[in-house]
Amino acid sequence: MLNAPEGTTLAFDFGETRIGVAQGDVRLGISHPLATVTGASNDAKFDAITKLIQEWQPKQLLVGLPTHTDGSEHELTRLSRKFGRRLHGRFGLPIYWADERMSSLYAESLLSEAQVFGKKRKAVLDQVAAQAILQVFFDNGALEYFNGREED
Helix, strand or coil, rough: CCCCCCEEEEECCCCCCCCEEEEECCCCCEEEEEEECCCCCHHHHHHHHHHHHHHHCCCCCCEEEECCCCCCCCCHHHHHHHHHHHHHHHHHCCEEEEEECHHHHHHHHHHHHCCCCHHHHHHHHHHHHHHHHHHHHCCCCHHHHHHCCCCC
């Protein structure tokens, strides 16, 4: 069996206005929504992320990469990569990237099943999308990535 890192993974669903955050442990293979980060400036957002990293002490970070349905990249893909590089620069933790094309649909489905609608849905949608990104990553072979297939 491949060796998975011990401890928490934090996943991010990056958006220019809101950043969804989820946490989980690869050995358990279960992800949970954690927070939605907002702020008037990048500094305010990174202050909130710093507090989450201090609290959860993750061993690695996962950033969702949005693309068009055909897999081609767009401006938000570039901004997500920039966000991931900033996370690495500030916290020195390994960064992994995950395809997030279906995360919002998955999050909408989960919230509909849980009968979360309106303002309650908007408040948690981004963190549930981050949960989806992390769960799909776990389900699709995270151990392989954690054993040398880190993407750049």
